[in-house]
Amino acid sequence: MSPPQAPAPLFLLNARLIDPGSGREMRGGLVTLDGVIAEFGESVRQGDAPEGARIIDCAGDVVAPGLIDMQAFVGEPGAEHRETIASATLAAAAGGVTTIVSTAATAPPVDDPAVVDFVLRRARDTGRVRVAPMAALTRGREGREIAELGLLQQAGAVAFCDGARSVRSALVMRRALTYARDFDALVIHFAEDPDLSVGVMNEGEFAHRLGLSGAPREAEAIMLDRDLRLVALTGARYHSAIVTTTLSLDALRRAKDEGLAVTCGTSINHLTLNENDIGDYRTFLKLRPPLRHEDERKALVGALGEGLIDVIVSDHDPQDVETKRLPFAEAEYGAIGLETMLAAGLRLVHSGDVTLTRLLEAMTSRPAEILGLPQGRLQKGAPADIIRFDPDAPFVVDPATLHSRSKNTPFDGALLQGVVRTTVVGGAVVYEE
Known part of the structure; x- marks a missing residue:
């Protein structure tokens, strides 16, 4: 069996970056490479993306661990x-x-x-x-x-x-x-x-x-x-x-x-x-x-x-x-x-x-x-476990659309705000809205 291929480089651009551990917040982009965070901040530009990289315009959404x-x-x-x-x-x-x-x-x-x-x-x-x-x-x-x-x-x-x-x-x-x-x-x-x-x-x-x-x-x-x-x-x-x-x-x-x-x-x-x-x-x-x-x-x-x-x-x-x-x-x-x-x-x-x-x-x-886990932070070299979400986007909780096998949500029919657009684990996109 051949070893699994590393995910392609990922460029998240035009994002509101929040690192909760340090309290830092900035506008810019984030790059994942070989499963870790390679770069983030204002210096990340689309023109730096290598051939084969995936580019996602976050349109001002929050990008966080x-x-x-x-x-x-x-x-x-x-x-x-x-x-x-x-x-x-x-x-x-x-x-x-x-x-x-x-x-x-x-x-x-x-x-x-x-x-x-x-x-x-x-x-x-x-x-x-x-x-x-x-x-x-x-x-x-x-x-x-x-x-x-x-x-x-x-x-x-x-x-x-x-x-x-x-x-x-x-x-x-x-x-x-x-x-x-x-x-x-x-x-x-x-x-x-x-x-x-x-x-x-x-x-x-x-x-x-x-x-x-x-x-x-x-x-x-x-x-x-x-x-x-x-x-x-x-x-x-x-x-x-x-x-x-x-x-x-x-x-x-x-x-x-x-x-x-x-x-x-x-x-x-x-x-x-x-x-x-x-x-x-x-x-x-x-x-x-x-x-x-x-x-x-x-x-x-x-x-x-x-x-x-x-x-x-x-x-x-x-x-x-x-x-x-x-x-x-x-x-x-x-x-x-x-x-x-x-x-x-x-x-x-x-x-x-x-x-x-x-x-x-x-x-x-x-x-x-x-x-004692290495995740949970926006730092160079940290595991590229990242989410992109719009904190203001509204939605009504419909149990039928939830992905859990059971549907016993206490928020059945509630109007909530905050939609996850993209979820990345180890540099690989595992969920997209």
């Missing part, structure tokens, strides 16, 4: 009816996501090096964008016995998380953090006390009006506070997967002020939606953690703007019709989000709550820094 989504379910192995790596990466490319960090919540779970290898091979053979697998923190994601973190890391796992399951035992969590510290591995944890969080939506007046059981915000804060104390005890690197309350934000601010190696994320859903959007029992908005009160949402947006919240994730969790078209209390948790994460995030930019550079930083350079 491709998005890195730190939490997405890709379906394989075991849930191909909900999603496949092929369909998930197509949806990602259409949404400007060039790297997916896949969750370990598969069947079997990603708790064995062979499963890590399977995900990487499937992504290589069928994927359009990069897939970086997370592995399980505990065997079987059961929270009782630590997984072989060292072997899983050698196999290609970029972080360790049990998905939307908290490790109940403080002793097991301490051992996992200590073990991970010795490998300089990143522990990502879903902080929620499972004994306290038994409701199906946020606890409060709105839940009472709907006649639904509520989960208190303290369920998140109690578990996160325990984790942060264990991080102080062990010195491990820790990332809170999704924070949704002011109680959690206060705890994280104290931990960061103390110099602990902690970071956190939140989902695009919790930044742009609140519990009132559930309306008349809309199951596509049944999420875990639940959508919170509007005051909590505003606090999250403020924390994102100041940098307390490090990253934004899609929390892409496809569910099929049989598990979502049910009474609210019986429906499964989860929503798709890969394809709409950027456009939904631009709501915050258009409202003046967050700058475009800060939004992109939380979706590109910051997750790259936390995970």
Whole structure:
């Protein structure tokens, strides 16, 4: 078999270039060559393009690093009816996501090096964008016995998380953090006390009006506070997967002020939606953690703007019709989000709550820094994972046109702004509008 040919040189001209990591913004062009960024800035001219190069006039659109989504379910192995790596990466490319960090919540779970290898091979053979697998923190994601973190890391796992399951035992969590510290591995944890969080939506007046059981915000804060104390005890690197309350934000601010190696994320859903959007029992908005009160949402947006919240994730969790078209209390948790994460995030930019550079930083350079990935920046020699998008172009979200195998979008029928025109991975165009 002959080796694959390198993509032709690519010239993106007449662009608004934004490098979120450095905060630089300029007008000009960008050149990719042999899979990396060869040049960018005002000096790039069409006349410099060699024979055979592809030239794209961006007509003033934004050109930025491709998005890195730190939490997405890709379906394989075991849930191909909900999603496949092929369909998930197509949806990602259409949404400007060039790297997916896949969750370990598969069947079997990603708790064995062979499963890590399977995900990487499937992504290589069928994927359009990069897939970086997370592995399980505990065997079987059961929270009782630590997984072989060292072997899983050698196999290609970029972080360790049990998905939307908290490790109940403080002793097991301490051992996992200590073990991970010795490998300089990143522990990502879903902080929620499972004994306290038994409701199906946020606890409060709105839940009472709907006649639904509520989960208190303290369920998140109690578990996160325990984790942060264990991080102080062990010195491990820790990332809170999704924070949704002011109680959690206060705890994280104290931990960061103390110099602990902690970071956190939140989902695009919790930044742009609140519990009132559930309306008349809309199951596509049944999420875990639940959508919170509007005051909590505003606090999250403020924390994102100041940098307390490090990253934004899609929390892409496809569910099929049989598990979502049910009474609210019986429906499964989860929503798709890969394809709409950027456009939904631009709501915050258009409202003046967050700058475009800060939004992109939380979706590109910051997750790259936390995970130790070379992507997520506009720099010479960096991987040519690039997106071109028009931040002002409007569109109505139609689930039928989304590329995910499942259609459970919380933005069904919403008017959003921000259309991805071109997605480039390793210098190759993998999606065009």
